[in-house]
Amino acid sequence: MNTKTCIIICGPTAVGKTSYAIELALKHNTQIISSDSRQCFKELNIGVAKPSAEQLEKVKHYFIDSHSIHEEVNAKIFEEYALKAVDKIFEKNDVAIMVGGTGLYIKAFAEGLDEIPEIDESVRKEIKDDYLEKGLDWLYNELKKKDPVFFAKGEMQNPQRMLRALEIKVSTGNSILEFHSKKKVKRDFEIKTVLLELPREQLYNNINFRVDEMIANGLLKEAESLYPYKSLNSLQTVGYKELFDYFDGKISLEKAVEEIKKNTRHYAKRQMTWFRRYEV
Numbered sequence: 001m002n003t004k005t006c007i008i009i010c011g012p013t014a015v016g017k018t019s020y021a022i023e024l025a026l027k028h029n030t031q032i033i034s035s036d037s038r039q040c041f042k043e044l045n046i047g048v049a050k051p052s053a054e055q056l057e058k059v060k061h062y063f064i065d066s067h068s069i070h071e072e073v074n075a076k077i078f079e080e081y082a083l084k085a086v087d088k089i090f091e092k093n094d095v096a097i098m099v100g101g102t103g104l105y106i107k108a109f110a111e112g113l114d115e116i117p118e119i120d121e122s123v124r125k126e127i128k129d130d131y132l133e134k135g136l137d138w139l140y141n142e143l144k145k146k147d148p149v150f151f152a153k154g155e156m157q158n159p160q161r162m163l164r165a166l167e168i169k170v171s172t173g174n175s176i177l178e179f180h181s182k183k184k185v186k187r188d189f190e191i192k193t194v195l196l197e198l199p200r201e202q203l204y205n206n207i208n209f210r211v212d213e214m215i216a217n218g219l220l221k222e223a224e225s226l227y228p229y230k231s232l233n234s235l236q237t238v239g240y241k242e243l244f245d246y247f248d249g250k251i252s253l254e255k256a257v258e259e260i261k262k263n264t265r266h267y268a269k270r271q272m273t274w275f276r277r278y279e280v
Contacts, residue, residue: 004090004189008035009099010106010275011196012268014206018051020196021099025059028095033085034063035078035100035109038237041069043226046219047239049210069226069234074164079108090189103274104161110193112185116176119167127166131159132231142166149175157270159236195275204265211261214239223247238263 009021025032034040038048042065050064062085067073082098082105089096100106107113131139139162144151147169154177155161168176198206223243229235230244239260246256 004094004096006086006096006098006189006191008106008110008191008193009097009196010035010101010103010193012203012271012275013049013101013264014210014268015196015198015203016206017099017101017196018049018055020194021097022051022055022059025097028093028097030093030095030097031060031062031089033082033089033096033098034061035082035098035102035105036063037073037078037100037102037105038234039064039100040067040073040078041065041234042067043069043229044222044234044237044240046214046217046222047237049214069229069232073234075104075108076113078102078105079113082109086189101271103271110187110191112183114179114183116168116179117172119171123171124167127163127170131163139163139166143169146170147175149177153177155270157266160233163233197272203268207264207268208261211239211257211264215257219243220253238267 007024009017009024011017021032036048038044039050040063041048044050051061056064063078063081066081086096086098086109098106098109136159139159140156143154143156143162143166147154147165150156150162150165150169154165165176168174168179219239220243223240224247226235226240227244227247230241235241235244242251242256242259242263245251245259246253251259
């Protein structure tokens with residue numbers, strides 16, 4: 001009988017996943033795989049609420065500082081990385097912990113992903129160039145016109161997912177959602193999921209407090225150092241893109257901080273919608 005188990009701790013940003021996962025890992029004397037699509041980038045720190053140096057010292061984490069913002073990281077790459085990491089953990093322990101709020105990454109690990117055809121690089125470049133020149137409204141309208149299926153059901157608040165959807169539609173003629181066959185892969189270990197939740201008012205207070213802490217801890221300086229790379233997919237991220245608008249003179253610093261709080265609250269709401277729909 002197989003006794004190996006991966007416990008997945010998921011939930012919205014600022015709900016307390018990191019502390020909970022570390023306590024659980026210490027209890028089981030095991031290690032953690034992060035499933036956060038931004039904490040894997042070594043150049044991003046304050047703005048992605050990485051575990052502290054002290055927390056990382058207590059428990060080994062996989063997929064933290066594992067990649068550069070200049071590398072492509074997606075759900076398929078994460079799936080392969082995480083499966084290798086969990087195998088490594090299982091060599092010495094029957095329990096592994098996964099923690100994070102990127103729903104698609106968790107789904108990829110737990111159920112596998114459908115194969116999607118390779119995209120022609122010229123198509124990818126043309127779409128990205130158009131997006132950088134014409135902005136989010138252009139991307140929104142292109143998807144509305146060319147891929148009404150994704151427009152109606154996909155992640156229309158996530159520029160990276162939107163760009164990917166448009167690339168696939170233009171390259172293959174099919175919506176990315178048509179490649180999601182819902183055929184689940186059976187893993188050779190047990191998966192248990194824990195969804196952390198808080199009353200909305202408390203969660204939103206946590207988010208607002210954390211953003212103020214990030215600013216106090218030097219987020220402005222961190223964003224300034226990343227400004228030359230603001231067009232990279234990895235930096236289309238709440239907490240950085242608002243400050244890039246401030247640096248560009250589009251909004252005041254006060255407005256940028258307000259926008260970070262508002263966009264983080266919206267992101268937390270989308271995360272909960274995903275996890276409830278996914279029925280973790």
